[in-house]
Amino acid sequence: MISAEEQKQVLSLVRQTKDLILKEMKNEEVMVKGAANYVTNVDLAVQNFLKEELGKAFPDIALIAEEKENTGLSEEGTYWILDPIDGTANLILDFRMSAVALGLYEKGEIVFGAVFNPFTDELFHAAKGEGAYLNGNAIHASSTEHFGDAVISYGSTPYTKSEAKNLFPIFYNIFMKCGDFRRTGSAELDMCYVACGREHGYLERDLKPWDYSAGTIIVREAGGVVRTWKGEEPTYLTNGDILACAPQFEEILLKELAGEKKS
Incomplete structure (x- = not known):
């Protein structure tokens, strides 16, 4: 766990990525990693900046990040888990629903997280046992009582479209019972929106550790719940x-997800 002063230092570093992001977007370069999977010079610039600065401030904490090889990980270790740009496709389209997401993993759990949308200047953060905050103001998950009033966000797992035939019947069943659906294209922002009550639930299959680690502690400290689709604790390193x-x-929601049919 990092101290209050160290948390402020990390949050300052995350906020500093805004100018870097806006600068790099002026000469954006897009590279394709796979189906519906992209990386830009913006991703790489943010990752390199935070890797260097976090390395200076916390030399004993290794970095797990989207645009690097992550090997030799131990469940008993301590790691920063970074998504330099969560929502790269949104960034490419100037959709302005992208975020820098940084979580701190310690021996099987996430103890600190920060998620920053540079386009809205919204910085969500939380530390274990200290509550969740948006730009310094406490946030809480929604107290809406009826599922028929709930707004649920989902991820369509675009990297493996063959899963659509299994997933969309589940989404349909949930949609018919809730109030409405959302699809933002940023897992970490969706989790933060659950934390502050803008959404009532978020679900997606096959998320990478950097897609959900920071959001997990923010949701939980806001009084929300994070589970796997089987109702288990996430592993964070897989x-x-x-x-x-x-x-x-x-x-x-767990009951609906348990009804998924495998092909």
Whole structure:
């Protein structure tokens, strides 16, 4: 766990990425990694900046990040988990729903997280046992009582479109029972929106650790729930099928997700 002063230092570094992001976007270069999977010079610039600065401030903490090879990881280790740009496709389209997401993993759990949208100047953060905050103001998951009023966000797992035939019937069943759906294209922002009550639930399959680590602590410290689709604790060092929601809707959503049919 890092101290309050160290947290302020990290949050300052995350905020400093805004100018870098806006500068790099002026000469944007897009590289394709796979189906619907992209990396830009913006991703690389942010990752290099935070890798260097975090390395100076916390030389004993290794970095796990999207645009690097991550090997030799131990469940008993301590790591920064970074997504330099969560929502790269949104960034390319100037959709302005992208975020820098940084989590701190310690021996099987996430103890600190920060998620920053440079386009809205919204910085979400949380530390274990200290509550969750948006730009310094406390946030809480929604207290909406009826699932029929709930707004649920989902990820369509675009990297493996063959899963659509299994996933969309589940999404349909949930949609018919909730109030409405959202699809933002940023897992970490969706989790933060659950934390501050803008959404009541978020679900997506096969998320990478950097897609959900920072958001996990923010949701939980806001009074929300984060589980795998099987109702288990995420592992954080491997891919996960993630559900984040207000606690009153956990049972309903897990029941729907348990009805998934495998091909």
